[in-house]
Amino acid sequence: MPKHFQNTTRKRRALPKAERRNQLIKATIKCIAKKGLAATTMADITNEADLSVGIVNLHFKTKELLLIETLRFIADEYKEGFDQIFASNNMQDLEKLKAIIDYDFSPRIINRNKLAVWFAFLGEVKARPIYQKICAQHDDEINHEICKLFSSLLSENTKRKNDVELITSAYSALTDGLWLDILLSPQRSTVNAARNAAWQYVSGLLD
Amino acid sequence: MPKHFQNTTRKRRALPKAERRNQLIKATIKCIAKKGLAATTMADITNEADLSVGIVNLHFKTKELLLIETLRFIADEYKEGFDQIFASNNMQDLEKLKAIIDYDFSPRIINRNKLAVWFAFLGEVKARPIYQKICAQHDDEINHEICKLFSSLLSENTKRKNDVELITSAYSALTDGLWLDILLSPQRSTVNAARNAAWQYVSGLLD
DNA sequence: CCATAATGAATGAATGATCATTCATTTGTT
DNA sequence: AACAAATGAATGATCATTCATTCATTATGG
Numbered sequence: 001m002p003k004h005f006q007n008t009t010r011k012r013r014a015l016p017k018a019e020r021r022n023q024l025i026k027a028t029i030k031c032i033a034k035k036g037l038a039a040t041t042m043a044d045i046t047n048e049a050d051l052s053v054g055i056v057n058l059h060f061k062t063k064e065l066l067l068i069e070t071l072r073f074i075a076d077e078y079k080e081g082f083d084q085i086f087a088s089n090n091m092q093d094l095e096k097l098k099a100i101i102d103y104d105f106s107p108r109i110i111n112r113n114k115l116a117v118w119f120a121f122l123g124e125v126k127a128r129p130i131y132q133k134i135c136a137q138h139d140d141e142i143n144h145e146i147c148k149l150f151s152s153l154l155s156e157n158t159k160r161k162n163d164v165e166l167i168t169s170a171y172s173a174l175t176d177g178l179w180l181d182i183l184l185s186p187q188r189s190t191v192n193a194a195r196n197a198a199w200q201y202v203s204g205l206l207d
Numbered sequence: 208m209p210k211h212f213q214n215t216t217r218k219r220r221a222l223p224k225a226e227r228r229n230q231l232i233k234a235t236i237k238c239i240a241k242k243g244l245a246a247t248t249m250a251d252i253t254n255e256a257d258l259s260v261g262i263v264n265l266h267f268k269t270k271e272l273l274l275i276e277t278l279r280f281i282a283d284e285y286k287e288g289f290d291q292i293f294a295s296n297n298m299q300d301l302e303k304l305k306a307i308i309d310y311d312f313s314p315r316i317i318n319r320n321k322l323a324v325w326f327a328f329l330g331e332v333k334a335r336p337i338y339q340k341i342c343a344q345h346d347d348e349i350n351h352e353i354c355k356l357f358s359s360l361l362s363e364n365t366k367r368k369n370d371v372e373l374i375t376s377a378y379s380a381l382t383d384g385l386w387l388d389i390l391l392s393p394q395r396s397t398v399n400a401a402r403n404a405a406w407q408y409v410s411g412l413l414d
Numbered sequence: 415c416c417a418t419a420a421t422g423a424a425t426g427a428a429t430g431a432t433c434a435t436t437c438a439t440t441t442g443t444t
Numbered sequence: 445a446a447c448a449a450a451t452g453a454a455t456g457a458t459c460a461t462t463c464a465t466t467c468a469t470t471a472t473g474g
Contacts, residue, residue: 014449036331054450057434057436136392
């Protein structure tokens with residue numbers, strides 16, 4: 001057992017850099033979800049993490065850098081689960097697509113806190129080139145994989161095989177729009193309706 | 208000619224309340240598009256409008272109320288053009304839908320400034336109930352009309368007539384997602400590709 | 415038709431609150 | 445003892461709000 005887990009009651013435990021950074025990022029996500037990106041302060045974040053304000057300077061240098069790392073964290077976390085599905089060897093293309101849709105609307109990744117943070121950053125992309133770059137690159141990576149999947153799925157479909165790129169755009173936009181809908185109208189049923197809508201779109205392509 | 212237009216060189220022209228409010232809202236849109244919602248200050252806005260800081264207090268009481276009116280302005284402006292299409296008597300349902308799609312991707316309403324502002328507010332909906340209420344209500348109104356349109360268009364379609372609500376959700380989500388795409392990747396071609404993607408989805412429903 | 419008083423729109427310096435950042439000090443770990 | 449992590453009071457910058465003052469417009473009386 002590592003030393004830093006032995007004494008959980010001590011007030012000031014020194015933790016490995018990576019763990020502190022993660023702790024602060026998690027707190028940042030909670031705060032942005034609760035108070036919004038504009039209103040979240042350093043004091044909010046460090047309070048939420050039960051740490052002192054100075055610690056952000058120690059681990060991220062500035063608030064802005066912490067925010068950027070938080071955005072990257074969310075994008076990377078999504079991408080990781082996404083890649084896992086694509087890397088799977090025991091799934092046909094159609095099963096993979098189904099798995100992606102399930103993943104996109106599973107509470108593991110897509111809960112209202114994460115969505116709130118993701119869209120909070122998206123809302124600032126026009127004004128902040130760094131956010132724009134991170135979000136656009138993330139979208140490009142996802143789209144690239146989805147496009148390959150549709151290419152394969154529609155390779156025999158003479159009517160649609162030339163529209164794969166358009167279909168990919170539409171599918172991705174549909175997913176984003178459905179997420180936005182969940183963020184905007186947090187009724188119980190919305191998530192299931194969204195999954196159905198995504199699946200209905202896809203199955204409509206495959207007759 | 209009204210009195211307040213006669214002397215354009217004078218420093219302090221008194222304008223009707225509604226005009227000043229509009230002027231400030233327009234300046235707010237520009238500032239949010241340029242600097243983001245979080246970084247836009249009263250000084251930015253009143254500078255952009257070539258007015259003094261105190262004037263916001265006079266016409267909107269607080270910054271927050273100005274922001275709320277700005278959000279309402281954008282929602283109402285969209286709704287107005289939208290309603291005009293629906294009110295038209297010399298269009299069949301399908302023509303109306305086509306007109307809505309054209310409208311949704313026309314520069315008149317959907318330019319990158321307006322999109323940036325709309326999504327900036329959407330990014331804060333989880334934290335700010337008032338933004339959530341305005342955006343959700345706007346979406347509901349739009350969806351209600353779109354749903355009626357699809358109901359009518361698909362009334363003879365035995366395969367899809369029971370899925371009208373799901374189709375409406377998907378169509379709206381697709382539009383939102385395509386807007387987000389335009390905001391995120393401002394290449395020349397994106398708007399046309401988006402329009403095509405929307406139209407392709409709709410025509411896929413109508414075979 | 416002019417002079418001037420009354421009105422209220424607009425100004426912007428001043429105020430006080432909030433907040434990110436800094437860093438000397440404290441505390442835990444090696 | 446030496447080092448590194450963590451603290452949090454202090455600092456200075458930024459910003460929304462206030463309101464006494466300025467000024468254009470309108471109303472009034474002669």
